[in-house]
Amino acid sequence: MIKDILKYSLSNLWNRKLRSFLTMLSILIGITAIFALISFGQGLNSWIDGFAQEMGTDKVFIMPGGGLSNAPGTSNIKFNEEDLDFIRKIKGVDEATAMMAISGKVGYKDYRDVYPFIIGLSTESNEMRLIEEMFGGIGIMEGRGLKKGDVLKATAGYSYTVPNRLFKRELSIGSKVAINDVEVEIVGFYEEVGSPTDDAQLYLSQEGFEEIFDIEEFEYIYMRVAPGEDPSMIADRIKEKFRKYKGQKEGEEDFTVQTFEDILETFTSILLVLNGVLVIIALISVVVAAVNIMNTMYTSILERTKEIGVMKSIGARNEFILLVFVTESGVLGFLGGLIGVILGAGFAKIGGMAASAFGLTMIQPDFPCWLIAGCLIFAFLVGSLSGLIPAIQASKLNPVDALRYE
Amino acid sequence: MKSYYFKFVLTSLKSRRIRSWLTMIGIFIGIAAVVALIGLGEGLREAINSQFGFLGTDILSITASGGFGPPGTGVVDPLTDKELDAARKVPGVEGVAGRILESGKLVFNKKVAFGYSASMADGKSRDILEHILNMDVARGRLLEDGDSGRVVLGYDFYEDDELFGEPIDAGDKVEILDKEFEVIGILEKKGNFQIDRTVFINEDDLRDLVGRPDDEYDIIGVQVVENADIEKIQASIEKELRKIRDVDEGEEDFSVETPANVVESVNSILLGVQVFVYVIASISLLVGGIGIMNTMYTAVIERTRDIGIMKSIGAKNSTIFVLFFIESGLLGSVGGIIGALLGFASAKGFAFIGKLVLGSNLISAQISPQLIIGALLFSFVVGSFFGTLPAVRASKLNPVDALSQRK
Numbered sequence: 135m136i137k138d139i140l141k142y143s144l145s146n147l148w149n150r151k152l153r154s155f156l157t158m159l160s161i162l163i164g165i166t167a168i169f170a171l172i173s174f175g176q177g178l179n180s181w182i183d184g185f186a187q188e189m190g191t192d193k194v195f196i197m198p199g200g201g202l203s204n205a206p207g208t209s210n211i212k213f214n215e216e217d218l219d220f221i222r223k224i225k226g227v228d229e230a231t232a233m234m235a236i237s238g239k240v241g242y243k244d245y246r247d248v249y250p251f252i253i254g255l256s257t258e259s260n261e262m263r264l265i266e267e268m269f270g271g272i273g274i275m276e277g278r279g280l281k282k283g284d285v286l287k288a289t290a291g292y293s294y295t296v297p298n299r300l301f302k303r304e305l306s307i308g309s310k311v312a313i314n315d316v317e318v319e320i321v322g323f324y325e326e327v328g329s330p331t332d333d334a335q336l337y338l339s340q341e342g343f344e345e346i347f348d349i350e351e352f353e354y355i356y357m358r359v360a361p362g363e364d365p366s367m368i369a370d371r372i373k374e375k376f377r378k379y380k381g382q383k384e385g386e387e388d389f390t391v392q393t394f395e396d397i398l399e400t401f402t403s404i405l406l407v408l409n410g411v412l413v414i415i416a417l418i419s420v421v422v423a424a425v426n427i428m429n430t431m432y433t434s435i436l437e438r439t440k441e442i443g444v445m446k447s448i449g450a451r452n453e454f455i456l457l458v459f460v461t462e463s464g465v466l467g468f469l470g471g472l473i474g475v476i477l478g479a480g481f482a483k484i485g486g487m488a489a490s491a492f493g494l495t496m497i498q499p500d501f502p503c504w505l506i507a508g509c510l511i512f513a514f515l516v517g518s519l520s521g522l523i524p525a526i527q528a529s530k531l532n533p534v535d536a537l538r539y540e
Numbered sequence: 541m542k543s544y545y546f547k548f549v550l551t552s553l554k555s556r557r558i559r560s561w562l563t564m565i566g567i568f569i570g571i572a573a574v575v576a577l578i579g580l581g582e583g584l585r586e587a588i589n590s591q592f593g594f595l596g597t598d599i600l601s602i603t604a605s606g607g608f609g610p611p612g613t614g615v616v617d618p619l620t621d622k623e624l625d626a627a628r629k630v631p632g633v634e635g636v637a638g639r640i641l642e643s644g645k646l647v648f649n650k651k652v653a654f655g656y657s658a659s660m661a662d663g664k665s666r667d668i669l670e671h672i673l674n675m676d677v678a679r680g681r682l683l684e685d686g687d688s689g690r691v692v693l694g695y696d697f698y699e700d701d702e703l704f705g706e707p708i709d710a711g712d713k714v715e716i717l718d719k720e721f722e723v724i725g726i727l728e729k730k731g732n733f734q735i736d737r738t739v740f741i742n743e744d745d746l747r748d749l750v751g752r753p754d755d756e757y758d759i760i761g762v763q764v765v766e767n768a769d770i771e772k773i774q775a776s777i778e779k780e781l782r783k784i785r786d787v788d789e790g791e792e793d794f795s796v797e798t799p800a801n802v803v804e805s806v807n808s809i810l811l812g813v814q815v816f817v818y819v820i821a822s823i824s825l826l827v828g829g830i831g832i833m834n835t836m837y838t839a840v841i842e843r844t845r846d847i848g849i850m851k852s853i854g855a856k857n858s859t860i861f862v863l864f865f866i867e868s869g870l871l872g873s874v875g876g877i878i879g880a881l882l883g884f885a886s887a888k889g890f891a892f893i894g895k896l897v898l899g900s901n902l903i904s905a906q907i908s909p910q911l912i913i914g915a916l917l918f919s920f921v922v923g924s925f926f927g928t929l930p931a932v933r934a935s936k937l938n939p940v941d942a943l944s945q946r947k
Contacts, residue, residue, distance in 0.1 A: 152837055153834055153838060160830045163823055163827055167820060199645060211645065239617075249605065383650060385651055385652065386647050386650060387652065388645045388654075415817060415820045422570055422824045422828050426831040429834070
């Protein structure tokens with residue numbers, strides 16, 4: 135029976151091609167927009183997840199001041215070697231390392247100077263493993279990483295290998311750049327992170343950083359907690375011990391301890407809220423489409439009043455009539471959803487390519503199965519629910535009146 | 541004749557009450573969304589612009605190029621007395637003053653906050669800085685030469701109890717980067733989140749506190765003489781600084797800006813976001829338009845016989861076209877009127893809720909008469925645009941075929 139109803143619905147829709155097409159058009163536009171928007175939110179989410187997985191959730195950061203509110207290198211509160219030693223000895227801390235950071239001037243040949251962040255990394259072998267983990271799977275793509283004894287040598291972010299992104303010409307292994315007017319040799323390049331700020335960074339050994347910037351203090355301290363320990367518990371312990379060590383009272387700390395998970399959560403939730411707002415705005419158009427479907431169904435029921443009378447007079451029950459019309463509007467919604475998903479995927483791909491062109495490879499659409507299925511089911515539900523009221527009216531028609539309708 | 545058209549159209553809309561209503565609902569949802577979002581967007585822009593509103597039009601600021609962050613971040617070639625003197629000598633400049641900005645922590649009532657301190661120069665330069673930021677105190681007094689160990693705070697420190705549990709007032713003692721200072725004044729509220737949260741310290745004090753060399757500045761403020769051509773002065777300062785810093789035009793490692801330039805760059809970012817949101821919101825208008833088209837096509841099919849009769853008794857193609865065109869335009873404009881009212885109400889409602897929840901003026905509705913008129917015009921245009929094709933089809937019907945069409 136369902137097969138017959140489907141056939142009947144499709145042939146009715148086919149008979150009113152123009153109207154069916156316009157109704158479908160109205161729902162597919164909204165589905166296209168929603169699908170594309172969510173796929174970007176989803177892509178960003180999985181980028182973050184992938185990063186988190188590589189990095190592991192056993193990382194804790196200590197930052198100066200109230201958290202990530204300062205631009206690197208602008209804080210007047212810094213950490214030193216003794217602080218790092220103290221942190222290292224706290225129970226539950228497996229390994230700790232510190233980073234120097236400041237924004238500096240980088241010159242190459244006669245091209246216009248750029249001002250990226252310069253990072254000073256430790257080259258002690260045990261700390262280097264932790265640093266590698268911190269980079270979240272982003273490894274050296276060409277050349278080599280920094281090693282003990284490197285002073286005026288640097289590794290560079292991905293963007294330096296692309297012409298016209300930072301400098302007009304790309305750098306290669308052995309290129310000499312000037313960091314704050316000190317000549318430094320490039321020994322390696324990192325893989326692409328996907329965010330323009332990170333991909334523009336230069337990395338020096340801490341010895342090299344001291345030599346160029348004359349800064350011996352650290353901006354951030356990173357650590358891995360010992361296996362089996364709860365990172366947020368360790369973070370609390372570090373906060374308390376480090377506060378006492380620095381002679382500060384509770385609530386007056388000039389540093390912030392956060393687990394990697396907390397930072398990620400804040401970041402992700404902001405993204406999700408922004409994405410959600412856009413999706414809600416796009417949803418308005420689906421509401422309008424639902425109104426259109428309802429309208430189309432009212433019209434089509436009016437036109438087929440006589441037909442309904444005939445069906446009823448030869449024994450069709452109310453539920454059958456209801457099912458016929460709900461199926462018809464559901465099919466309209468489903469077809470609109472199907473085309474919408476396909477178009478949405480296309481638009482999202484184009485948008486993703488545009489983002490890559492600007493070095494934003496972190497913004498790429500992702501099409502999980504649940505999203506595709508969800509959009510299809512949603513479109514079907516919107517269609518059948520908007521057809522429900524007209525269909526109920528149709529099912530309740532009095533067969534005698536309906537037959538007489540002219 | 542024309543009023544007869546309208547009567548005719550109204551009758552046919554009324555006879556299909558449900559359909560006309562549904563079609564209009566489609567339009568008014570779209571118009572309401574667009575009006576509400578534009579209203580809120582403009583309100584946000586107004587709120588942001590008003591943050592800079594207290595800045596005079598007779599001032600310029602000079603900063604050296606550096607990294608991302610407040611002025612002075614990552615600067616390799618900082619501004620020095622050389623630049624200060626050069627800018628002072630440019631004709632039309634009333635006075636100049638350099639200042640440094642430093643981040644730090646402030647402790648009061650056993651609570652800590654992180655923020656920025658700005659330096660105040662001595663002598664005539666102090667007057668210039670006070671003029672540039674339009675400084676005046678709400679409590680206590682402003683800093684003077686020789687006020688070592690004293691600070692003036694932005695209004696937020698006095699107003700916001702949550703920051704430190706209790707307001708800081710003139711006479712209180714605070715700790716800045718672990719050194720004790722006496723608060724001698726609270727600035728008037730500026731409505732700018734930066735100024736209202738800044739600590740003002742005499743320059744010598746701040747340099748001692750953070751160990752900055754004596755002749756380095758993060759930002760140089762310039763006041764021009766009254767009624768001077770500020771753009772010309774801006775260009776002359778740029779030229780002088782290029783000479784001193786030995787850079788070519790287009791390769792400057794510094795910038796000279798008016799407050800208007802700053803507001804402009806903020807606005808252009810905001811505009812990009814706004815346009816994106818509006819585009820997504822207008823999708824629903826497009827969908828509403830398609831609804832009108834659909835309704836009109838249906839109306840043409842239903843009234844094919846009527847059209848045949850009208851034509852056979854002498855109605856011209858253009859008359860038929862106008863009839864249908866008016867019908868769709870009317871659907872659009874009535875939908876638009878309801879939509880504009882609804883949008884107005886929901887924007888105001890959102891702004892009200894936003895104010896209750898956030899307690900700030902950042903979310904406010906700014907609905908201008910132009911916006912309402914624009915929305916109405918636009919809805920009429922949408923209605924008639926999407927009604928054009930069906931109306932053309934109706935007008936081109938062959939009277940004989942139309943008459944012979946069975947219902």
